[in-house]
Amino acid sequence: MFFHIVLERNMQLHPRHFGRNLRENLVSKLMKDVEGTCSGRHGFVVAITGIENIGKGLIRDGTGFVTFPVKYQCVVFRPFKGEILEAVVTMVNKMGFFAEAGPVQIFVSNHLIPDDMEFQSGDMPNYTTSDGSVKIQKDSEVRLKIIGTRVDATEIFCIGTIKDDFLGVINDPATA
Amino acid sequence: MNTTKAEEEDASELKIGEDFLKAKCLMNSEVAILLEHRCEQLKHMSDDPMNHLPQVFEKALQYVKRFSRFTNQDAVKQVREVLSRYQLAEYELAVLGNLCPETAEEAKAVVPSLKTKERNHDDEAIEKLLQDLLMIKKFE
Numbered sequence A: 001m002f003f004h005i006v007l008e009r010n011m012q013l014h015p016r017h018f019g020r021n022l023r024e025n026l027v028s029k030l031m032k033d034v035e036g037t038c039s040g041r042h043g044f045v046v047a048i049t050g051i052e053n054i055g056k057g058l059i060r061d062g063t064g065f066v067t068f069p070v071k072y073q074c075v076v077f078r079p080f081k082g083e084i085l086e087a088v089v090t091m092v093n094k095m096g097f098f099a100e101a102g103p104v105q106i107f108v109s110n111h112l113i114p115d116d117m118e119f120q121s122g123d124m125p126n127y128t129t130s131d132g133s134v135k136i137q138k139d140s141e142v143r144l145k146i147i148g149t150r151v152d153a154t155e156i157f158c159i160g161t162i163k164d165d166f167l168g169v170i171n172d173p174a175t176a
Numbered sequence B: 001m002n003t004t005k006a007e008e009e010d011a012s013e014l015k016i017g018e019d020f021l022k023a024k025c026l027m028n029s030e031v032a033i034l035l036e037h038r039c040e041q042l043k044h045m046s047d048d049p050m051n052h053l054p055q056v057f058e059k060a061l062q063y064v065k066r067f068s069r070f071t072n073q074d075a076v077k078q079v080r081e082v083l084s085r086y087q088l089a090e091y092e093l094a095v096l097g098n099l100c101p102e103t104a105e106e107a108k109a110v111v112p113s114l115k116t117k118e119r120n121h122d123d124e125a126i127e128k129l130l131q132d133l134l135m136i137k138k139f140e
Helices: A022-034 B002-008 B018-022 B028-045 B055-066 B073-086 B090-099 B104-110 B123-139
Strands: A002-013 A043-054 A066-077 A084-093 A096-101 A104-109 A117-120 A126-129 A141-151 A156-161 A168-171 B024-026
Touching (some): A002 A022, A002 A043, A002 B018, A002 B028, A022 A043, A022 A066, A043 B055, A066 B028, A066 B055, A084 B090, A096 B055, A104 A141, B018 B090, B024 B028, B024 B090, B028 B073, B028 B090, B073 B123, B090 B104, B104 B123
Parallel strands (some): A104 A156
Antiparallel strands (some): A002 A066, A002 B024, A043 A066, A084 A096, A084 A141, A096 A104, A117 A126, A141 A156, A141 A168
């Protein structure tokens, strides 16, 4: 899920950036530092949308660097356990398949794919029902439920399932 | 402490942590408008904007473009307005707006928190809500 959230960060600025453009320098450094990063707590920072407040700077002893507390609004993407979302299949193999929802990777193991779907190998590996009516392959769009997230300092990885009501393929690239 | 927090998390019961309960949830359609606007801005600022976009931004943009139910800005506004009449949590609102379920049963399956507690969301009210969504989609 995407969120619009207010975050805070202490920015260190070199004295050469002081002057009339201090604020602009601070904001562009913030964008460079923060956009595209991922934290386990807040998810992926997609884009900064505004600055709420820049606090008073504090000179660091010995270096001359100044630390500014900056409050900013941003769009983040954070997956949650129990969340249902749509994703694009990126890779299929006999262990299951990988899908992508924006910046996040989701793995769906073959135990969490309905039992009537069988793995078919070939140059376009896929999972297909016995009557061939439903097929999951690369670029398929699926609706899945996140059942677990693994969070480390710089990445979030999810485990998903399509073995539940109203989950599964929503769009087959072959027929679309 | 961090790990216990992660274990308690469950979006189907609206347990998404204090930080995110206070935050505003965005539907994919809203994010698409926001990011496209941002993309435009960057294009004006430099000649070769695609090179400067971080991968996360790029991927998010592609994703929301692909999975936006509503593309018209007025329609997106209307969706939020209509859904906010139904006493939904921010999170529930965004999931419904993203997935546009067709039946009350499907809606309760994708947003299980709809049927918990003594919230006055009977099937009739949910059906009405989905009808409203469908109308916006139709006239977009």
